[in-house]
Amino acid sequence: MAGLSVSVILFLAIFDEFYTPFNMKIFVVYAILVVFISITASAQPLVSPQKEITLDYIQQHYSDTSYTNKTMDSTFLWQIRGVMLYYPKLAHTHIKFRLKDTPIPLTARPRVWAIFQRPKHRQYLITISTKTSPRFEPLLLKNLSFNAQVGVIGHEMSHIADFQQRRGLYFIKLAFMHISKKYMDNFENKTDRRCIQHGLGYQLLSWSKEVREKLKIAQWRGIKGDEKDTRERYMSPESIMKWINY
Numbered sequence: 001m002a003g004l005s006v007s008v009i010l011f012l013a014i015f016d017e018f019y020t021p022f023n024m025k026i027f028v029v030y031a032i033l034v035v036f037i038s039i040t041a042s043a044q045p046l047v048s049p050q051k052e053i054t055l056d057y058i059q060q061h062y063s064d065t066s067y068t069n070k071t072m073d074s075t076f077l078w079q080i081r082g083v084m085l086y087y088p089k090l091a092h093t094h095i096k097f098r099l100k101d102t103p104i105p106l107t108a109r110p111r112v113w114a115i116f117q118r119p120k121h122r123q124y125l126i127t128i129s130t131k132t133s134p135r136f137e138p139l140l141l142k143n144l145s146f147n148a149q150v151g152v153i154g155h156e157m158s159h160i161a162d163f164q165q166r167r168g169l170y171f172i173k174l175a176f177m178h179i180s181k182k183y184m185d186n187f188e189n190k191t192d193r194r195c196i197q198h199g200l201g202y203q204l205l206s207w208s209k210e211v212r213e214k215l216k217i218a219q220w221r222g223i224k225g226d227e228k229d230t231r232e233r234y235m236s237p238e239s240i241m242k243w244i245n246y
Helices: 002-018 021-042 055-061 074-084 112-116 134-139 146-163 168-177 181-215 237-244
Strands: 094-101 106-110 123-131
Touching: 055 074, 074 094, 074 146, 106 112, 106 146, 112 168, 123 146, 134 181, 146 181, 168 181, 181 237
Parallel strands: 094 123
Antiparallel strands: 106 123
């Protein structure tokens, strides 16, 4: 809100200096623009896109006072904090990060009752797998590079950023639409795109490359996906670069 405070002070100074009944309309329009620009600026990422996000970089930019309502284990503390720099709108959203033995390396979802609540009251759960089948063991968060870890967590945060814009009925529809391969292809592809737009394109690129190199596959369609299916669900490195350069 620092940007808003400075803008308000500037507005009051100009108002005091030049106010007359004749130019009142001008000042009203200016006031509206000040508020709009300040709110828009506050929603922008606090940092710029980086090809390589490191622990030092995060420690230089992260502030504990800027983020609340996050519950997390210390294992991936700084990777999560690095992602939060690029999602300022989620600064005070209730999110719990938990470690659990589960087949899927990483998932994000709202708490059951959250779908009936207003976005500001919702709680979300991001599950980080600690154990899966031998085939997908290389994809566990603990086995990825730091940059790729930030990228895949950024993907999950993009889900939450999207969920925050949705109403309860959407989540019911989404639960049923999981049976549609075409719908889920589009759903996950859009989530990758959202991650890139938030400034984590190069980190998503690192994750995309590592998945394909570790599993020796052309397309990654998730744990339950058919590895022979050539349709793109999660963006390929080539697609990610196109969107980074878009």
